[in-house]
Amino acid sequence: MAEIVCVLALSHAPGLTGWLDQAPEDQQRRLLDGYRKLHDAFQAAKPDVIVGIANDHLLNMPVDDTADFLIGTAESWQGPAPWFSDWLNVPPYKVRGHRALAETLMREGPARGVSFRASDRLLFDDNWSVPLKFLTPDYDVALVPIHMNCIVPPLPSPRHCHAVGQAIAEIVRAKRPAGERVAIMATGGLSHDPGGPRYFAVDEVFDRRFLALLEAGDPDRVLREVTIDAMAAAGDGGTTELLSWIVALGAAGKRPARTLCYEAAVELRCGMGGVVWDLTPAPA
Amino acid sequence: MRSRAGKFSLTIRRGCISFPEMGIADVDKSLASNRMVFELRRDEAALERFRADFEGTLTAYALSEAEKVAWRERDIGALGKLGVHPYFLPQIARLFRGGAYNHNRSAAAKLYAATVLGEKD
Numbered sequence: 001m002a003e004i005v006c007v008l009a010l011s012h013a014p015g016l017t018g019w020l021d022q023a024p025e026d027q028q029r030r031l032l033d034g035y036r037k038l039h040d041a042f043q044a045a046k047p048d049v050i051v052g053i054a055n056d057h058l059l060n061m062p063v064d065d066t067a068d069f070l071i072g073t074a075e076s077w078q079g080p081a082p083w084f085s086d087w088l089n090v091p092p093y094k095v096r097g098h099r100a101l102a103e104t105l106m107r108e109g110p111a112r113g114v115s116f117r118a119s120d121r122l123l124f125d126d127n128w129s130v131p132l133k134f135l136t137p138d139y140d141v142a143l144v145p146i147h148m149n150c151i152v153p154p155l156p157s158p159r160h161c162h163a164v165g166q167a168i169a170e171i172v173r174a175k176r177p178a179g180e181r182v183a184i185m186a187t188g189g190l191s192h193d194p195g196g197p198r199y200f201a202v203d204e205v206f207d208r209r210f211l212a213l214l215e216a217g218d219p220d221r222v223l224r225e226v227t228i229d230a231m232a233a234a235g236d237g238g239t240t241e242l243l244s245w246i247v248a249l250g251a252a253g254k255r256p257a258r259t260l261c262y263e264a265a266v267e268l269r270c271g272m273g274g275v276v277w278d279l280t281p282a283p284a
Numbered sequence: 285m286r287s288r289a290g291k292f293s294l295t296i297r298r299g300c301i302s303f304p305e306m307g308i309a310d311v312d313k314s315l316a317s318n319r320m321v322f323e324l325r326r327d328e329a330a331l332e333r334f335r336a337d338f339e340g341t342l343t344a345y346a347l348s349e350a351e352k353v354a355w356r357e358r359d360i361g362a363l364g365k366l367g368v369h370p371y372f373l374p375q376i377a378r379l380f381r382g383g384a385y386n387h388n389r390s391a392a393a394k395l396y397a398a399t400v401l402g403e404k405d
Contacts, residue, residue, distance in 0.1 A: 014386070015386075015387070018384075018386055019390075058369060058371055058372065059322075059325060062319065063311055063313045063318045063322070063369050064313040064314060064318070064319075081326070083324075083326075083328075083331065084383075086383050087384065087386055089385075123326060151369070151371055152308065152313075152369070153309055194370065195364075195369075195370035195372065195375075195396070195400075196307055196308070197307065199400075200388060232308075236309075237308050237371055266388075
């Protein structure tokens, strides 16, 4: 059986690569230190493939045709899509895909109540381009991208997202070959509201409460307290990207997360941070 | 879906009264502008046509007169009120003012703030 060697979640806001110099200098330093810690935790686990979960920013699924989850089945990917190139300020990159793993998830998901739409031609924006630049600067770890609907109601419920994470972990462990080392990487959040009423605001109180809940290691409490309404009140067009973190939480199981970075980055228009779940002890 | 007051409430920001809140629950999924922005970001040829033939592109996507007026006036707030997804609104600002170095005082962010929030430069 394959092994899940790392579960983490981190913000992907484009300001981190596009206009970081606008943030106060001490905050720039803390952000770069924090993302370096996320890099180190990720690399220490020596994953050979990432199952990524992130919001589709209306780039692959139009507002009138969204699926809850859209999985990428190609053997190779490239990014960023041209429209995002100058905005993100990242050079073009290529990364391997992993069709066999994507197909295993698609095949085994429905028996566990999880279905995926599939595509072999996904466009990438900040959702993968920002985290990959920091976690895998050499783009040498394969990626199975799962795009999800976080911003077109009706959204998948937190409870369903948690179940999707549980199913992904179960399938990887039960159906993938021994020796395969899988990282689960959720990207998005924390509080932000692209284009909405809170576009220029960050809700630090919400963010710190959310991170503290993850650190408490009690998924039931997360699901009770982090409702879609609670996320929406902190920015309804962006904070709901934390649904991807709840997928990661489902994959991690009943374990505490550790916050490696948090900054209320107003100049980046986003609460920026990242957590890793400690996978060493057996889940309770 | 939304825990805040309804869409006709006023938001207070930086001490100014700004326009009625519009969130993701207020999107008109059938609005032609939503299809147009979706495709302009995906398709470089479509983006080139938009830049070369603005009026022709608005017509090709079958925008309503109200949508066309908002696009001509670069009134991003009006597009939001017509039902464009909030996520697209800053991207429309970037269509007009460029996407690079998109910080809070960039030309694109200022266009958003002026036409959506009614802020003076």
